[in-house]
Amino acid sequence: MTDVPDASLKIPAFGEAVRAYARIGWLSFGGPAGQIALMHREFVDERRWVDESTFLHALNFCHLLPGPEAQQLATWIGWRLHGFRGGLAAGLLFVIPGALVMLGLSLLYVTAAGLGWFAALFVGIKAAVLAIVVQALLRIAGRALQTPLLRGIAVASFVALAAFAAPFPLVVLSALVAGWAAARWRPGWMKLAPAKNGAAPPRRSAWRESLTAALLWGAIWAAPMLLILVTLGRDHVLWDIGAFFSQLAVVTFGGAYAVLAYMAQAAVSGFGWLRPGEMADGLGLAETTPGPLILVTQFVGFLAAWRDAAPFTPFVAALLGSLLTLWVTFAPCFLWIFAFAPWIDRLERAAGLKGALAAVTAAVVGVIANLSLWFALHVLFRRLEPTAGGLDLPVLASVDWPAVLLAGLAFLLLFRFRLGIIPMLAICAAGGLILGLGGPLLDFA
Structure with missing residues (x-):
């Protein structure tokens, strides 16, 4: 370049x-x-x-x-x-x-779930997704973990999530504070490039532009939630969808991989929107579409509303859930850009922010490691049993050997032959069909 x-x-x-x-x-x-x-x-x-x-x-x-x-x-x-x-x-x-493609794939997912070939197809896709997540983990770790402090933050994040089920927002906030403090008082621990001196103050209009953008996009962000509150109330699934993904939009540092395990935990165990393993299906669909991988949230919102549709039909409810998820996921993105763009030169010189970002990126490595473990357990074993400490451990006798074979194929294609993600997904999906895998079919009725 x-x-x-x-x-x-x-x-x-x-x-x-x-x-x-x-x-x-x-x-x-x-x-x-x-x-x-x-x-x-x-x-x-x-x-x-x-x-x-x-x-x-x-x-x-x-x-x-x-x-x-x-x-x-x-x-x-x-x-x-x-x-x-x-x-x-x-x-x-x-x-x-990508949102249009994901909407079509989500509809196909719920309407074709009773077909044996469809279930077999997704066994291969889940195995491929496991390899993709591990690849993301290795890439981000190689780029982000440059100092002992950053490696310690990554390990601490993994342990907090995997062993103690710490809330994801708490992990991100802790990393932000640690990175900001280290950048201010021990910058050598972060190996940050020195901040530029002589920053010119932003022009006066920047304050007005930022305030206008914050008010406008804050109102846009809140508008559908106010409508739901007035018409359906706080007990409706659409309110839960909007509130949850609005919260997620504020803490989504590191992209879709970083929040997927937290999202899966909330969607499966907290709200009951998804069944175990379906998050891997959603990420597999998101990998096949153009646009940001965070579109996997659209899949979750679609399924959540489909399964709790009243007073709408399942399709109308799912369409509303899908659109609402997109709205509260991406309206904040426009808010951040339009509000902070006039300040970009000043932000580039803020050492504390750089340190906070470096620490969050290190924490994301631990988060993705936890996601890799979560996926591996749900893809490679048919049964998990909770322990007294709240951890889910695999039942070794329930190992899914065809899934292990497909996962091995995915790792070989991705790491040895460096095949692209889309061809690798296609080959693994075809492998699932050939092996005739199915397992319990999902009931969307």
Whole structure:
């Protein structure tokens, strides 16, 4: 990647930019790394709408925020090129294609669940997802755990979640505080790049822009919840969906993998929205769609409303649950970008924030390690038994040998032959069909 001279930058017409955003929305497979690489090629290398340093500067800024960094980067680039309408267009078009595909796949999931081939298909997909999560764990660990302190935060996060079932928000908050304190008083423990000096104060209009954006998007974020409160009340499943995913939107540092185990615990054991193993199905579906992987939340909202539909039909309730989940997941993303974008230069110089982000990223390694363990237990064993300490341990006699075989195939394809995620998912799904796996079929009636 080479720097693009400022003189060569082009300001596109709004219509041309919208067409580029739509193209990226439909082609953004492969998780955040692939999506960011796609945007770099489109906006920096080929179209020369953004220079290299600005692109990386914006990416660092997006890493400071909760939510999917690739979608927020797209929103920021749209904001930089065409202001509010540009950011809105870029952010929405990054999400809408994948959301439409996920809606269709979720409907297929609930309507085809009584078919034996469908159950066999998802045994292969779950085995593939286990390999994908382990790959994400290794990649993030290699990048994030550069010091003993950061490695200690990762281990502590894993132990807190796996052994003590600590609440996910508490783990994130603890890491934020530890990272901020270390950056302020022991910066050598974090190996942070030195903060830039001489930061110019933000222009006066930045205060007005930030306040306006916070009020506007805060109102947009809250609007459907107020409507549900007035029409259906706090006891309805849609209120629970909106409240839970609004909370999740504030603590979603590290992407979908980081919150999946916490989401599964709440959705399965807390609310009873999903059955064990279905979260792996949802992530498998999200891996096959364009857009951010956090669209797995849409799958959860769809199933939750489908199974508790009154006073609506299951399809109408599921559609409302799906749309509500998308709303409260992504409205905060627009709030963060539009409120903080005018301050990006000042944030880049904030050592405390950098330390907090580094510590949260280290904690995310522990969180994903816990998710890997959770997936492995639910994919490779048919039965788990709770212990006196509240942990679920596998019944060794219930090992699912065909699932073990498919998981081994997935690891081989991903790590030895470096096959892409979509082809690997397809091969493992076909392997599940060939082996004729099924197990207890899900009852969505």
